[in-house]
Amino acid sequence: MENSQKVFFERFKYNNTPLVYLNQKRKKIKKIIEIKLNTKEYRNELINCHVCGSQIQDHQLISSKERHGLAMDTVACKNCGLVFTNPRMSKESFADFYTKYYRELYNYKFGKNDLKALFKNNYENGKKVYSFVHPFIKENIKVLEIGCANGGLLKFFSEMGHEVTGLDLGEQEIEFGKKYYNLNLIHKSIDDYYSQEKQDLIIMIHVIEHLTDCRTTMNKIFENLNDSGLLYISAPDIDTLKNGEIYKGDWLKLMQNAHTIHFDKQSMQNLLQKYGFELHHFEPGMSLLARKIKVGNFNVQNNFENIIKTISETEITYQDRRIQNKIRTILETKGIFAVIEFLSRPLNKILISIGMQKYFKRVLKRIYRLI
Numbered sequence: 364m365e366n367s368q369k370v371f372f373e374r375f376k377y378n379n380t381p382l383v384y385l386n387q388k389r390k391k392i393k394k395i396i397e398i399k400l401n402t403k404e405y406r407n408e409l410i411n412c413h414v415c416g417s418q419i420q421d422h423q424l425i426s427s428k429e430r431h432g433l434a435m436d437t438v439a440c441k442n443c444g445l446v447f448t449n450p451r452m453s454k455e456s457f458a459d460f461y462t463k464y465y466r467e468l469y470n471y472k473f474g475k476n477d478l479k480a481l482f483k484n485n486y487e488n489g490k491k492v493y494s495f496v497h498p499f500i501k502e503n504i505k506v507l508e509i510g511c512a513n514g515g516l517l518k519f520f521s522e523m524g525h526e527v528t529g530l531d532l533g534e535q536e537i538e539f540g541k542k543y544y545n546l547n548l549i550h551k552s553i554d555d556y557y558s559q560e561k562q563d564l565i566i567m568i569h570v571i572e573h574l575t576d577c578r579t580t581m582n583k584i585f586e587n588l589n590d591s592g593l594l595y596i597s598a599p600d601i602d603t604l605k606n607g608e609i610y611k612g613d614w615l616k617l618m619q620n621a622h623t624i625h626f627d628k629q630s631m632q633n634l635l636q637k638y639g640f641e642l643h644h645f646e647p648g649m650s651l652l653a654r655k656i657k658v659g660n661f662n663v664q665n666n667f668e669n670i671i672k673t674i675s676e677t678e679i680t681y682q683d684r685r686i687q688n689k690i691r692t693i694l695e696t697k698g699i700f701a702v703i704e705f706l707s708r709p710l711n712k713i714l715i716s717i718g719m720q721k722y723f724k725r726v727l728k729r730i731y732r733l734i
């Protein structure tokens with residue numbers, strides 16, 4: 364099932380080398396995943412394009428590794444420009460991965476996951492999302508968040524007078540939000556969710572890039588949304604990679620085994636249209652609102668040339684920063700950043716409590732960009 368095409372840049376080729384810090388535990392998890400893939404306990408499936416349905420012969424191979432050093436083929440559809448993992452793991456394999464390994468593999472921080480800090484973070488993010496959607500929504504509406512973690516964002520929405528429901532696959536998170544904040548959270552995937560009540564706003568924050576069964580999920584969202592309802596989505600924006608705003612401008616860091624689809628504005632628009640939505644409001648970086656359109660109003664624009672241009676420019680810009688990349692790679696893969704983050708926790712707590720953390724973060728970002 365291996366793709367015989369050449370990768371887009373030599374650096375994108377699989378070589379088993381991680382680009383992020385892996386402590387012993389994460390190294391072990393990576394090994395387990397590799398074994399499960401090799402022994403076919405985790406099944407890889409060849410899929411057609413999520414938007415136009417094209418088959419593998421119409422897919423251009425871009426890269427064959429991901430940030431942890433796992434083998435993973437990412438392709439761009441020549442027919443519509445969508446970038447996605449192909450072959451990708453089966454739904455069952457992903458379910459096992461998310462239950463057992465996801466949290467540990469992706470927690471680059473020291474120490475245990477702190478559910479209180481997670482809640483606080485999401486509550487703060489709730490304020491940002493709220494100010495984004497506020498001009499477009501009415502008072503006292505029904506809000507559903509897919510992938511709500513322990514409900515921080517929904518807490519803020521409920522304080523603003525809205526009726527909230529949250530879905531998440533993390534059992535601990537759901538219990539936390541129910542127990543301490545009395546939120547209406549359900550331990551379920553949207554794919555298995557059924558309700559007679561339609562929602563006025565559905566929120567998906569960094570969820571759409573993880574979808575394995577796009578059709579089921581998007582159809583479920585369509586079904587659960589009022590005809591005049593809105594869908595809020597945020598996701599990594601390929602267009603902002605080049606300027607170093609996300610993932611240190613590194614294509615390979617955006618590639619991660621949990622990410623199955625990658626978007627720029629046009630490919631997001633294509634996907635939305637395919638499943639019955641149109642863009643209503645968009646901000647680069649990617650935050651957007653979409654609304655339902657009439658069935659049959661489907662007009663995909665081929666975005667392939669643009670996507671290839673963006674990826675090439677991103678990589679050329681990245682490779683130009685040779686010295687910075689070397690310094691960053693050492694700081695990152697040796698775990699030095701993780702240590703600094705760990706040591707700065709007490710200071711961080713004080714900054715959060717006096718509301719200064721965002722200013723501090725801004726300064727740190729500036730310094731980080733210089734090196």
Ligand SMILES: [Zn+2]
Nearest residue numbers: 412415440443
């Ligand atoms: Zn396509």
